[in-house]
Amino acid sequence: MGRRVGLEVSLACAEVVGLCNADVVAAYPITPQTHIVEHLSEMVADGHLDAEFVPVESEHSAMSCCVGSSAAGARTFTSTSSQGLALMHEILFIAASLRLPIVMAVANRSLSGPISIWNDHSDIMAERDIGWIQTFAENGQEVVDLTMHAFKVAEDKRVCLPVAVNLDGFILTHVIEPIELPDQEEVDAYLPSFEPSQSLDTANPISMGIVGMPEIYTEAKKANAVALEESYEVIKEHWAGLAEKFGRTYKPIETYRTDDADTVFVTMGSLGETTMSAVDQMRDDGIKVGQVRIRLWRPFPVEDFMEAIAGAKTLIVIDRALSPGLPAGPVGTELRGLLYAKGAKQYVANFVCGLGGRDVTRSQFVEMYQTATKAAASGEEMTCQMVGVKE
Amino acid sequence: MISAAEALKDFQKITPKTIPLVEPFSKGHRACQGCGEVLALRMAAKAVGMDMIAVSATGCMEIISSSYQTAWETPWIHVAFENAAAVASGVEAGRKAMIRKGKIKDNGSKIVAFAGDGATADIGLQALSGALERGHDFTYICLDNEAYMNTGIQRSSSTPFGAMTTTSPPGKVSKGQMTWKKNMPMIAAAHNIPYVATASPAWHVDLMNKVKKAVSIPGPAYIHIYSPCPTGWRCPPETSIETARKVVQSKVFPLFEVIDGQFILTRDIKKPIPVEEYLKTQRRFGHLKPEDVAYIQKRVDADYDRLLKLVQATNPEA
Numbered sequence: 001m002g003r004r005v006g007l008e009v010s011l012a013c014a015e016v017v018g019l020c021n022a023d024v025v026a027a028y029p030i031t032p033q034t035h036i037v038e039h040l041s042e043m044v045a046d047g048h049l050d051a052e053f054v055p056v057e058s059e060h061s062a063m064s065c066c067v068g069s070s071a072a073g074a075r076t077f078t079s080t081s082s083q084g085l086a087l088m089h090e091i092l093f094i095a096a097s098l099r100l101p102i103v104m105a106v107a108n109r110s111l112s113g114p115i116s117i118w119n120d121h122s123d124i125m126a127e128r129d130i131g132w133i134q135t136f137a138e139n140g141q142e143v144v145d146l147t148m149h150a151f152k153v154a155e156d157k158r159v160c161l162p163v164a165v166n167l168d169g170f171i172l173t174h175v176i177e178p179i180e181l182p183d184q185e186e187v188d189a190y191l192p193s194f195e196p197s198q199s200l201d202t203a204n205p206i207s208m209g210i211v212g213m214p215e216i217y218t219e220a221k222k223a224n225a226v227a228l229e230e231s232y233e234v235i236k237e238h239w240a241g242l243a244e245k246f247g248r249t250y251k252p253i254e255t256y257r258t259d260d261a262d263t264v265f266v267t268m269g270s271l272g273e274t275t276m277s278a279v280d281q282m283r284d285d286g287i288k289v290g291q292v293r294i295r296l297w298r299p300f301p302v303e304d305f306m307e308a309i310a311g312a313k314t315l316i317v318i319d320r321a322l323s324p325g326l327p328a329g330p331v332g333t334e335l336r337g338l339l340y341a342k343g344a345k346q347y348v349a350n351f352v353c354g355l356g357g358r359d360v361t362r363s364q365f366v367e368m369y370q371t372a373t374k375a376a377a378s379g380e381e382m383t384c385q386m387v388g389v390k391e
Numbered sequence: 392m393i394s395a396a397e398a399l400k401d402f403q404k405i406t407p408k409t410i411p412l413v414e415p416f417s418k419g420h421r422a423c424q425g426c427g428e429v430l431a432l433r434m435a436a437k438a439v440g441m442d443m444i445a446v447s448a449t450g451c452m453e454i455i456s457s458s459y460q461t462a463w464e465t466p467w468i469h470v471a472f473e474n475a476a477a478v479a480s481g482v483e484a485g486r487k488a489m490i491r492k493g494k495i496k497d498n499g500s501k502i503v504a505f506a507g508d509g510a511t512a513d514i515g516l517q518a519l520s521g522a523l524e525r526g527h528d529f530t531y532i533c534l535d536n537e538a539y540m541n542t543g544i545q546r547s548s549s550t551p552f553g554a555m556t557t558t559s560p561p562g563k564v565s566k567g568q569m570t571w572k573k574n575m576p577m578i579a580a581a582h583n584i585p586y587v588a589t590a591s592p593a594w595h596v597d598l599m600n601k602v603k604k605a606v607s608i609p610g611p612a613y614i615h616i617y618s619p620c621p622t623g624w625r626c627p628p629e630t631s632i633e634t635a636r637k638v639v640q641s642k643v644f645p646l647f648e649v650i651d652g653q654f655i656l657t658r659d660i661k662k663p664i665p666v667e668e669y670l671k672t673q674r675r676f677g678h679l680k681p682e683d684v685a686y687i688q689k690r691v692d693a694d695y696d697r698l699l700k701l702v703q704a705t706n707p708e709a
Contacts, residue, residue: 023489026484050488052485052488054480054481054525056521060474060477061474061518064471064518065477065480066481068477069482069484070481071482073485074484200466200468202444202465202466205463207457207468208466208469210469
């Protein structure tokens with residue numbers, strides 16, 4: 001049986017990468033990801049984890065090194081944030097197109113400028129179309145479980161795609177939480193050693209990363225997109241396996257008090273816990289609100305989401321990133337597009353809050369609710385509003 | 392780790408009679424007629440043999456070899472333009488970990504990164520420096536055709552002074568490339584790696600032996616190969632090897648090795664030909680005036696003298 005420990009979430013993330021028996025960790029330091037790879041390098045230095053720790057000279061090289069190591073058939077992990085993720089950008093697409101099961105923890109952080117080390121989702125929202133599977137953790141336990149799950153899904157021969165596990169910088173990475181850390185035997189039973197379907201091996205030579213002439217490029221991209229879409233069932237299957245082994249159940253979309261809710265807050269990441277507390281407070285005041293939390297962001301679980309919001313009349317979509325030049329945030333834009341395609345009638349109120357580490361308070365949820373309710377009653381389209389701007 | 396000199400103690404030289412018959416880089420590529428670079432690549436690959444894991448940077452050699460009709464008979468990976476050294480680091484680290492853990496057998500595979508001059512001296516310099524500094528066991532081969540040929544002959548920091556390219560055109564106030572060629576072999580040597588060498592396809596046995604040495608030595612090795620490009624240099628395709636010979640004979644591109652920090656001339660040019668004789672083989676230098684040629688000659692002589700001093704300084708007993 002696993003043990004219940006009080007552990008900083010970054011350290012728990014590193015510990016579980018160790019339990020997953022990673023062969024290679026390549027990383028460059030960037031706040032607030034640092035504690036994850038610092039602890040991994042300590043584990044390697046102590047012989048606690050038998051892996052190659054490659055202290056590369058940039059995040060671009062971190063992802064490049066991961067591509068090389070994964071292509072060689074090694075179980076590969078990295079972690080980054082913000083500008084570092086942006087520096088990897090070019091290689092992220094290639095990792096997905098080469099179908100390499102790299103696992104990356106993204107300690108979500110704002111992007112410059114002005115430079116800010118604190119949390120929001122600007123970094124990962126700029127990487128929506130990289131072709132990776134992407135999940136968002138709400139707390140430390142989810143970081144542990146989603147990381148194990150990430151290796152399991154990524155290396156499944158039906159998938160063979162890289163996975164990014166998002167966790168909010170500082171708000172999660174630097175917080176000590178009670179965490180169930182599984183035993184080595186339990187993890188080994190859930191995650192057997194990586195058997196690559198193809199690798200760089202002189203006994204069986206293959207060419208990886210060849211030129212895509214116009215006759216073939218479209219088909220290659222389609223195959224990639226189909227692989228990502230088809231990973232959805234495998235993701236759910238391995239969450240079911242995780243529930244069976246560890247007793248914790250995960251779904252692509254989580255709901256909280258949505259049964260009779262007229263209005264639901266749609267959130268991602270650690271804000272979910274604040275949202276639940278705000279929902280409880282508003283429920284105490286007799287307001288019928290609920291919460292829908294997106295755990296699986298790519299592939300987007302369309303049907304699960306539609307089912308989760310089916311009873312609601314108004315959606316309050318909370319974005320933690322801007323999409324300048326568009327009257328909505330990235331999540332708001334996507335969900336509006338989805339609802340339109342489905343012919344759904346829910347009113348969408350879109351807010352941007354918590355940028356660059358700004359706290360989001362319960363009272364702001366009440367304000368968002370009031371603004372959204374008024375706008376919904378008027379029936380007029382509501383452009384995205386930024387919450388708590390000092391003007 | 393053993394020194395390069397120790398690793399080379401029982402080195403068996405390739406001779407004209409023992410040139411490997413294997414062709415790790417074989418048919419099906421689409422290089423231009425007379426491409427000196429693809430000849431150099433083929434020679435290098437023969438010297439490594441079939442136990443090679445090749446990593447290519449984006450560039451001519453990647454494009455011409457992999458259009459869904461791969462010319463690579465050994466495992467090969469291309470990821471992007473600036474990261475061949477970082478990808479090779481990853482391949483090496485992955486294999487090292489898996490061999491240690493008993494997941495794969497150590498079959499002696501050699502990891503070799505191939506990149507052009509732009510991918511080496513410009514955009515990939517950081518990744519290369521990082522990989523050399525970290526000491527990965529791999530060989531990095533720069534196939535230097537002295538400009539961005541894949542995108543249509545634009546200047547790089549490896550383009551020599553006075554050369555005409557599409558982004559260093561000679562004009563009323565310009566002589567073409569206005570800067571001196573970046574000295575990549577010296578930059579590589581400054582990392583104190585076990586082995587650095589320069590090579591020319593005109594000395595094919597020497598080229599192959601240098602590559603064979605590089606892959607025999609544990610740790611990082613760097614080889615800079617002069618690779619004529621008839622298309623970009625505006626010279627007839629049949630003159631590639633002749634140009635590759637004259638560049639050495641004129642001292643413009645000296646052939647040397649740096650083994651454990653010791654500089655060794657592998658071809659002493661006792662009776663050099665004038666630089667002008669080399670320059671006139673290519674129309675990219677056709678616009679240069681006598682005073683420009685004189686300037687280049689002076690600088691080439693000074694650079695060669697400096698190399699000789701390094702050879703003397705690092706081999707006091709010789």
